[in-house]
Amino acid sequence: MARPRSFNQTAVLTAAMHAFRRQGFAATSVRDLEAAAGVTSGSLYNSYRNKRSLFLAASEHYNHAVLERRIQDHAPKGSGIEGLRQLFLSLLHEPDGGSAGCLVTNSAVEFGDTEIPNFVSDGFDVLRDTFADRLGDDRAEAVALLALYQGVLVLIRAGYAAHDLKKMITHYFENLEERHGR
Amino acid sequence: MARPRSFNQTAVLTAAMHAFRRQGFAATSVRDLEAAAGVTSGSLYNSYRNKRSLFLAASEHYNHAVLERRIQDHAPKGSGIEGLRQLFLSLLHEPDGGSAGCLVTNSAVEFGDTEIPNFVSDGFDVLRDTFADRLGDDRAEAVALLALYQGVLVLIRAGYAAHDLKKMITHYFENLEERHGR
DNA sequence: CACATTATATAATGAACGTTCTAAAATGAA
DNA sequence: TTCATTTTAGAACGTTCATTATATAATGTG
Numbered sequence: 001m002a003r004p005r006s007f008n009q010t011a012v013l014t015a016a017m018h019a020f021r022r023q024g025f026a027a028t029s030v031r032d033l034e035a036a037a038g039v040t041s042g043s044l045y046n047s048y049r050n051k052r053s054l055f056l057a058a059s060e061h062y063n064h065a066v067l068e069r070r071i072q073d074h075a076p077k078g079s080g081i082e083g084l085r086q087l088f089l090s091l092l093h094e095p096d097g098g099s100a101g102c103l104v105t106n107s108a109v110e111f112g113d114t115e116i117p118n119f120v121s122d123g124f125d126v127l128r129d130t131f132a133d134r135l136g137d138d139r140a141e142a143v144a145l146l147a148l149y150q151g152v153l154v155l156i157r158a159g160y161a162a163h164d165l166k167k168m169i170t171h172y173f174e175n176l177e178e179r180h181g182r
Numbered sequence: 183m184a185r186p187r188s189f190n191q192t193a194v195l196t197a198a199m200h201a202f203r204r205q206g207f208a209a210t211s212v213r214d215l216e217a218a219a220g221v222t223s224g225s226l227y228n229s230y231r232n233k234r235s236l237f238l239a240a241s242e243h244y245n246h247a248v249l250e251r252r253i254q255d256h257a258p259k260g261s262g263i264e265g266l267r268q269l270f271l272s273l274l275h276e277p278d279g280g281s282a283g284c285l286v287t288n289s290a291v292e293f294g295d296t297e298i299p300n301f302v303s304d305g306f307d308v309l310r311d312t313f314a315d316r317l318g319d320d321r322a323e324a325v326a327l328l329a330l331y332q333g334v335l336v337l338i339r340a341g342y343a344a345h346d347l348k349k350m351i352t353h354y355f356e357n358l359e360e361r362h363g364r
Numbered sequence: 365c366a367c368a369t370t371a372t373a374t375a376a377t378g379a380a381c382g383t384t385c386t387a388a389a390a391t392g393a394a
Numbered sequence: 395t396t397c398a399t400t401t402t403a404g405a406a407c408g409t410t411c412a413t414t415a416t417a418t419a420a421t422g423t424g
Contacts, residue, residue: 001421001422002370003369003420004370005371007371022295024291030412039372040372041413042372043371045414046370046372047371050412050413099294101294108337109288109291109292109339110206110291111340113206113282113339116340124340140349143346143347143349144330144353147333147350148329148333154329154333154336155290155329157290158294158298158303158306159298168325170322171322171323175361183393183400184398185389185390185399185400185401186400187400187402211380211381213380221402222403223403224401224403227382228402229401365424366423367424368422368423369420369422370419371419371421373418374416375414376416378412378413379413380410380411381409381411384408386403387404388401389400389403391400391401393396
């Protein structure tokens with residue numbers, strides 16, 4: 001009945017997600033997005049109302065395809081504290097030394113002075129609930145892990161020595177296991 | 183010999199610091215800075231080469247006037263773990279619910295994809311060295327506190343429930359004191 | 365093959381940006 | 395008071411931006 005889309009919607013979302021994660025929302029221009037996704041602005045605006053709408057879609061995609069996926073890969077239900085340790089350690093082996101950081105963390109900071117998008121609070125909730133569950137419902141400790149997780153991502157993005165972070169994580173989880181009786 | 187400056191240099195630096203802290207470097211326009219500092223761009227460009235140069239000066243000012251000042255106020259040398267607890271708790275009582283966050287944390291994220299300005303690494307070092315000293319030179323724990331500190335600032339900026347953060351900090355420091363034998 | 369419909373490419377638009385330029389104003393020295 | 399010097403105010407410049415408008419291309423259907 002009409003001309004079909006000539007691009008893969010998920011591929012565009014993934015490309016936009018990477019660009020936004022690396023450079024932030026405001027610093028990523030529509031031309032950057034065209035180049036990253038291999039699609040011209042005409043097509044982007046045909047699928048999304050504006051840059052913000054594409055950003056929000058890419059961010060939801062991030063929460064599922066990257067964040068929840070990472071949890072599933074390293075700290076699935078039942079994996080306990082050991083799963084959480086692996087989850088934290090996995091952050092140290094990201095491409096480019098992890099300089100892209102996390103889209104949730106980065107957006108929390110970028111939008112902190114205005115209105116925080118829902119996907120940020122959602123990302124925090126997913127992490128905290130995962131931590132609490134794997135710890136056997138220790139809420140205060142889960143919030144501590146949430147803060148530690150965000151902080152590690154800030155430090156990694158800023159190029160903080162990965163070796164020091166690894167030692168820190170190792171020590172932290174040794175203590176955590178002792179305190180949670182093993 | 184010539185016309186004197188008609189504005190207070192520290193006041194301009196402080197105003198710029200607040201603007202950059204709230205909105206970030208890129209999102210703060212020179213016109214924003216004019217309004218915040220009560221000085222026109224002509225004067226700003228007469229004193230600073232460009233926006234970035236003013237930003238770097240304002241950031242150095244932040245490290246001394248805000249960060250080191252906060253340490254001195256809450257966790258001076260000799261104050262031990264109790265000082266650190268007060269330092270962390272003080273973050274929960276910032277104006278506007280702390281939505282401005284920390285200029286070091288915010289800049290670590292904003293510039294994470296390019297070159298990190300020196301004041302960011304300096305800020306990290308000051309914090310980590312302070313933590314290590316007050317803990318009696320426990321480096322791994324100091325790095326954990328550095329990450330926790332950055333994470334708390336991210337969460338506060340994103341409007342995370344201050345009540346939960348307070349409980350978390352309280353629990354964290356109870357554990358810390360036990361582990362450091364008291 | 366037309367036709368309706370939707371996608372695509374790119375030009376055009378208007379606003380905002382950082383920076384530079386220009387002229388006036390303010391000072392101390394001569 | 396005249397001069398050299400520096401600061402100040404704000405207009406002007408060129409660029410980049412997100413978005414809209416426009417024209418063309420591709421499809422299934424009749």
